[in-house]
Amino acid sequence: MATKLTGTVALVTGASSGIGAATAHRLAEDGASVALVARRKDRLTDLAAEIEKTGGTALVVEADITDRAQAEAAVQRTVEHFGRLDTLVNNAGLMLLGPVVGADADEWERMIAVNVQGLLYTTRAALPHLLKAAEDGPRRVADIVNISSIAGRVAWNGYGVYNLTKFGVNGFTESLRQEVTRRHVRVGVLEPGGVDTELGSHNDHKPEVREAIGTFYEQTEVLAPDDIADGVAYMVTRPRHASVGELWIMPTDQA
Template identity: 45%
Template sequence: MSTEHHMPLSGRVAVVTGASSGLGEATAELLAERGAKVAVLARRADRLAALVERIERRGGTALAVAVDVTDAEAVRGAAERTRAELGTADLLFNNAGVMLAAPITEVRADEWQRMIDLNITGLMNAIGAFVPQLVEAAADRGVADLINTSSIAAQNLFPNFAVYTGSKAFVSHASRNLRTELGAQNVRVSVIEPGIVKTELQGHVDHADSNAWLDDVFASQEVLEPGDIAETVAFLAAQPRRVNFQQVTVMPTFQAN
């Protein structure tokens, strides 16, 4: 087997936000396994340190940057550190997010703001900090990738999840619009809309009806694993530079909507 086939992302510099668990953690490990140098960003420094240790133990290269993506200045600092220590980023998996649920009549404004801050503002902070590097890398190497994590909730209707679904609709539509700006500069923009995935995300939900629904799904159905989404990210990044999958919906086989 050729090195190129075994390590199709060799020479790439990838950045993963929300890397301390779930989709981000699994994706960082897989991208490193496929040859990319990976900067892992999240708030939990201990989890990032353990992740970097695992990657390095397997022969990969990783950099842990403890950062809250809602802090724009801190994310810009993370971008500068990534360039200085790993090189110019040419792949951003923009993944940090939170899912909370409650009937709108409960007026949990603090939870609404938390989702807006992380799922929308945090997403845009990472885009603002790293897109200049993606554009630069694309000019030099012919291609770069911006891959955003949305959700099937961006398309469908889920009671008690109005603000979460709205935030993910922003991610999906913003991604489609970003292609109109960045595609001409050889930066591919993709949005992944997963169905139900087994991650920590569901653990943040504290509304009884929503918890009962999620618990029933996890007890009775085979849902997606984080590694399934990691494989999707790696697949997108390994495409010929002429190929851009604009939107990828990944669903558990059982889930209809």
Template identity: 45%
Template sequence: MPYENLAGRTAVVTGAASGIGEAVAVLLAAQGARVALLARRAERLEAIAEKIRADGGQALAVVADVTDDASVEAAAARIHEAYGPVDLVVNSAGVMLPNPVEAGRIDEWQRMLDTNVTGVLRVVRAFTGDLAAAAAEGRTADLVNISSVAAHVTYPAYAVYGATKAALTHLSQSLRTEFGPRDVRVTNVEPGLTDTELKSHIDNAELSGQLDGMFDALGGLASEEVADVVAYVASRPRRVNLGQITVLPTRQV
């Protein structure tokens, strides 16, 4: 069985209201982890948490906005009150808002930077102490960041999105130098084309149509397939850190 040591762990998953985050939360809970689901949409979060509980899992819905310091701090306090310290953190919250740079969409640039980069840092700050303490006690401790192949592959009109994901990939690699010596594992997962709500946020009709064409030509990964990768890396023996994983639809090159 590929998931041997997820039962009994306490996980935080951001972006858990849909897509990869939702799939990760559902899978971890099914494997016996207590899961705190973080996202902004209260009704959606609670519906997912209820489904997890109906299937015998443990789930806590926590409304939080990773772009807001106080919101993340309050979320961490609620999780600690309900579940105690955390030993698995999955940063899945992200936004993809493509437009040509010449469009000057500072609103989109700021939202992507604040979610995809600073949002991750806020969550890392909130739970670093937990992860380090778990590792010091001899338990498995994981930080998993969901980046993108856009960190390496350039696409017209996706420059700022790609830059935020390149920053996240580099951040993950840098954090390994700080966390690895303390036995905290850091994994950076870079999915390729994946069928999530991200594409519904695009307000440029031409770019939205191009993305639909890519899905038609290449086929996209299901969120559950990326979640499988996350669960796999978190379930390895604690001395094994799969630091960097790229997961693509077979036709995407």
């Protein structure tokens, strides 16, 4: 029996763990063929095997999307392999926290490269294919979902440049939505609160930051990656005439 995304192709960045892996699983369950994009090929290979074991179709694409040529090649390989692209989930992200005063500028550049430039490179490469998919079916609509954060809505002390990247993602998403929505490419942002992923571990070299993150996770019943994958699936399976521009998903006990 056909499922909601049968005949479509999705590309998920940051697919080697957490939200990206869960989203790839979910879109495959809904019938999409999924391109798994990340740097850790061994994890992608394991994920592809899991998806195929349950009847899905997956393509492993090892790429560092902070390199524009690699981001473009990842999109091109997906289209060459599957023949089309209907859904792009820009999930790859990096969170390095701490004060602005005395900060390591290299960490800022790494966050901007992943959270902003990588998203831009992948989106730019994907747009011609998404516009074409929206014209010729099977659903006559295509989707971009950008994974942002509550940190794209609220600024906190110690989150400065991470806030910068996520506020930027939100602004870019809305601008692009207005540009292409009448061509039936739906563009939306999904903003999670606390999720049980590897994101916090990026700060393991900063004891004070890691302690604060650990305390939060001890005191909060955080979301699972599957909760966010459910949100992505909801956004991309709406009827053609309905577009979800923003979805904010929070743990119930996170204020």
